[in-house]
Amino acid sequence: MGWFIKKQQPVAKPEPREDIWIQCPSCKAHIFKDEWEKDLKVCKECNYHERLTWKERVDILLDPKSFKEIASRISFNDPLKFSDAKGSYASKAAENRGKTGLNESIVTGTGKLHGVRVTVAVMDFRFLGGSLASGTGEKFLQAGMFALKHKQPFIVFSASGGARMHEGIISLMQMPKTCAVLARLREAKVPYISVMTDPTTGGVSASYAMVGDIHIAEPRALIGFAGRRVIEETIKQKLPDSFQTAEYLLAHGFVDIIVARKDMKDTLHRLMKYCSR
Amino acid sequence: MGWFIKKQQPVAKPEPREDIWIQCPSCKAHIFKDEWEKDLKVCKECNYHERLTWKERVDILLDPKSFKEIASRISFNDPLKFSDAKGSYASKAAENRGKTGLNESIVTGTGKLHGVRVTVAVMDFRFLGGSLASGTGEKFLQAGMFALKHKQPFIVFSASGGARMHEGIISLMQMPKTCAVLARLREAKVPYISVMTDPTTGGVSASYAMVGDIHIAEPRALIGFAGRRVIEETIKQKLPDSFQTAEYLLAHGFVDIIVARKDMKDTLHRLMKYCSR
Amino acid sequence: MTNLDFEKPVSDIESRIADLKQMHPSPSSEIEAEIRKLKEDQIANLKRIYADLTPWQTVQVARHPDRPLIRDFIAGVCSEFIELHGDRLFGDDQGMIGGFATIGKHRVVLIGHQKGRTLEEKIKCNFGQACPEGYRKALRLMKLAEKYHLPVVSLIDTPGAFPGADAEERGQAEAIARNLMEMAALHTPIVVIITGEGGSGGAIGIGVGDTILMLSHAVYSVISPEGCASILWRDGTKAAEAANALKITAKSLLSLKVIDEIIPEPVGGAHRDYPSTMKVVGKSIERHLDKLSHTSTHKIVKRRFEKFAAMGRFK
C-alpha cells in the first residue's frame, strides 16, 4: 500500500534568525531563544549545560533579592608586573573588567536558598577563564570565614581553567590558602558543598573543588587536573570523549551526584537538611 | 687450552642424615641442622622463612626471661557443638592441645624488647592452622587491654589460615572484637605494630593484621584475604607465584616494610622509638 | 513467583487453582468457594512450612530470586533517598550503595550491599559481592554521618566480599579491616539489618552496629554452607548438613547473642509480600533509632565496644 504514503518533501529549513534562535554549542541544534533561557541555557536536545555568568547562577540558586555580596571590593592586582606577547596582565585584566563588570574570577556573598541562609562563592569563567589568582583566593577566604562565623553552609560553584600564571607562584599559593579555610570549616562542622561546573580544571580541581563534604557536578562538565593535550602527549595516545567528564568522575568515585541545572536548587536544599549539625 | 681443565666428576651426594641435616621446604636445599637453627629457621639459599612456634618467636623477640603470659588460662570452647566428617571439633581441638601444649591459636603476654616494655600476641599456626576463634579473640582483647592500661606498644605476630569455621558466626565476631580494642589503642595513641608472617589470610588479614600503625611482613610470607583457589575459580585463570606474597603487598601499598627474621627485634626497637608519644 | 523445592504442597495448590480458573472462565459460586478454600489451604501450608524451615531451606529463602533487595527496601522504607557515589579514591562500586535517607522522622545515612535484580544489574554489582572501593565508599559515608551526627543504617545482603584478583590487589582485607575498626569507634548510632545473606567478612565489613536486626528468614554465617561442606567434608553437596552445623538462622543467632532482634517476615517469606515486609522493617528501624536517639553518643560507643568485646564463648 506504498502508493498511499506521500513522500514527505524535505521542508526547507528557515535560515535561523539570530534574534529569536540560538544554536546549541554542543549539538548545533537550533533552539528558540525564549526556550533556551527558560531551560536555564540547557539544551533540551543533548543536555548540554552552557556556562553561566555568576549572576545567572545566583538568580537560579538563591531566593529573589536575598543575595548580598561579600568582599566585593577585592580586585585583581599584578604582583609580578607580568607581561606577555599580547601585552601586560594588568591591561588585559582591566579590559576584562570592562567587559564583564567583574573585579575577579569569583563573586562571593550570602543569601537564602529556599529560606536557608547560605554563603556562596560563584566563579565566572568570563573573567580570564575563571583563573585562580590572589583576588579569587582572598574573596574565597573571606566568604569562607563569613560562613564559619555565621555557621552557614558554604556552597561553591567552580568554573576555572586553573591557576592564573600571570600571578606566578602567588596564584599557586591560593590553593593552600583556600584549602586552609576549608579545613577550619571542617573542624567547625560547617557544611561545605562543592559544585563543579564546566570546566573545573587545574589548580581549582586540585584544591577547593575536591575537598567538599559533598561533590556535585553538572552533567557533562569537564573536570580534571591535567589538560587533555598534556596527557595525550604523556601517554602517546588519544583519549576518549568521555575522559574527564562529570560522568567519568562519578564512575571513578570523585563525584557524589550529578545534578541537572533545573534541579540544583532543590537538591542543594535537600542535601543541606542532612548536614545541619 | 681445554685439555687443562679436568672435568669435575659429580660428587656423589651423601645421603642426608636426618639427625644433622634439614631440607628447606621451599628450595629443597640440604642445610646443617645447627646452621638452620642458628639462622632462625631461615634458608640461607632461598630466604625461606619457616613458620615458627610462638615460643621460638618470643625467644627471638624478647629479652631473656622477660616474657610473662597474659590470659594464659583462656582456652577454646565448642559453642556450636560442631562435628564434621572427621569427628567433633572439641576432640580435634583437645588433640591439638595435647600435641602443642597450647590452649588456643595465640599466646599473649608482656615482656621487654631491648629493655622496652611491650605487650605481644603471637599466633601459632600449629594450633588448628592458627585459626581465629573465641579463645583467640578473647586473649587478643585481654592483651590489648593490658597494653592500653600500661601504655605499652602492642606487637602482634599473625599466622593464620583464617576464621575457625567450627565456631561459626562466633568466630566471625572475633574480627570486630579484636578491631574494637585496637580502636581504643588508636584513640589512646598506644602504638600497634602488626607483623604478618606466613600465612596471614582470611579473617585475620581482614581484621587486626591490617590496621596497624606499621605493617611489617616477613619475606615471602603469604598474605591475602581470599584463597588462591577461590580467586582462580572466580577469574578463570592461573595466578602468578608472586600473588599474595609479602613483596606483592608491599608493591600494592599494604605493607610498610619487609623485615628479615634476624633483623626483626632491632627493627621493632628502632620503629618504636618513633612512636613514643 | 518461583517456588522452592520444599514448597511443593503450595505449588500443587497453585496449579489446582489455576486449573480451576482455566476450566471455569465464569465460575459458579461452588467453584469460587472451592478456590477460596484452596487459597486458605495454601496459606495454611505456607505457614506450616515456613514455621519450621531447616537451615538449608532458610538459605534458599534468603537467596530467593524474588527476595526484596536494597533498592526495594529503600523504596519501601525511606520517604527520601539521595544516593551518593564513590569512595573518593578509586571508584564507585555498585556492589555497595549508600546515601542520605529519611526513615520516619529520622534523617540517616543508609548503606548496604546491592545484588541487582536483572542479569545486567547483577553483573554490575558482582552479584552483591562488594570490592574494596565499596567498603571504602561505605566508610566515607559513615564518616560523613559521624560528622553531622546522622545515625547509620546498614543493610546486609551479600554472598561475601568479591574474591577477585583485582579486589585482592586493591586491598580487600585492608578495606574490611579498616571498616571494623572505624565502625567500632564511630561516634554516631549504627543500626544493622541482615535482610538476606550475611556472608562472612563481606557482611561484617559493614556489620558493626549498636543494634543488629535480622529478618526471620535471613542467614548470617562465617562461610557459605557450600564452602564449609567442601572444606570439611570435601563434598559441596553436603551444604544442608553444613548449614545445620554452622547455626546460621536468625533463631540460632539470637540465642548466641550475635543479633539483638528478629524481624518477622510475612507468611511465606518476604518475597511473597513486599508491603508488609517494608512496614515491619521500617517500624523496627524507627523504633531502634528512636531508642538510640535518647542515648548519648559517648554511651553508645562505649556500649558498642562492650557488645563486641563480649562476643565469644571460651573456657
Next chain:
Amino acid sequence: MTNLDFEKPVSDIESRIADLKQMHPSPSSEIEAEIRKLKEDQIANLKRIYADLTPWQTVQVARHPDRPLIRDFIAGVCSEFIELHGDRLFGDDQGMIGGFATIGKHRVVLIGHQKGRTLEEKIKCNFGQACPEGYRKALRLMKLAEKYHLPVVSLIDTPGAFPGADAEERGQAEAIARNLMEMAALHTPIVVIITGEGGSGGAIGIGVGDTILMLSHAVYSVISPEGCASILWRDGTKAAEAANALKITAKSLLSLKVIDEIIPEPVGGAHRDYPSTMKVVGKSIERHLDKLSHTSTHKIVKRRFEKFAAMGRFK
C-alpha cells in the same frame, strides 16, 4: 660533572688544566703553580657566574643531572632513615618516598619526591612526577607523624604531578587537594625544603608548612617556564623569557614572602659539593625544628593558617 652552557669559562679552564696535566705527566713546580692558578681562576669564575644566574640558568642548575636527590639528602642529613611504604589503598609510588628519620636530635617523618638517578630509577619514579598514591602515601605518613607528634620534613623536587590518564583516573586532583587541606590542619610542625624543582601542584601537594626553606639555586613555580612560554607566547623556546617573568628564583620568592629562608648552596651549586650542601641543609632543618619544638602545636597550626591566609597580593 656535566657543565652547563653558561659555565663555558669554567669548562675552558678545566680543559686547560686537563691539557697541562696530560702534557706534563711529572709537572715542574712552574706547571704546578700554573695549575693552582687556574684552579683559583675556576673558583673565581664559578663564584662570579653563580652570583648572578638568570632565572633560566637557575632552572638548569635546579635540574642538573648531578643535583643531589632525596636519597642523597637522606644519606647526608639523616643519622637514621627507616623507609615506610605504601598508601594502604592502591600502591607504593616510587615518585614519592617517606619514612621515619632522625635529623640531629630530632625524630621526624620525612617525605619527598624521588626523581631517580639512573634511567631505570627515573622510569620507576616517573621522573619525580608523583601519582595520586604518592600523595596518599605522604598523607598517611603525615597522619602517622601527627599521631605520635613527630615533626614532618618535606623535601620538594618535582617537575609536577604525573599527567597520565591513570593518575587522572585515580584522582590526582583529589589527592593533591586533600593533602592541602590536611596539611593546613595537621597538628604537628611541618618544615618544607624546596631542594630542586618546585613544580606547581605537584610541589604544593606536599608543600604546606610552617617553615618553607629553599636552596639558593632551586626554583618554585606555578608552571614550568616551557609550559608558560608555549601557552602565552605559543613558543616553547621562549622559556628563558617566561622564567624571568614568572619570578621563580629563591630570591624573588623570598621577597614575595612565599618562602621563609634561603639555604645558600656551595660555590658552583649543590651538585659540585655534596658534603657542604648536606651540612648546611642539615643545620638549617635542625635550627628550624629546634625553633618549632618550642612552640605549642596549637599556636603552630594557628600560625600556619595565618601564613597561608596572608598569601596573595590584591587590591
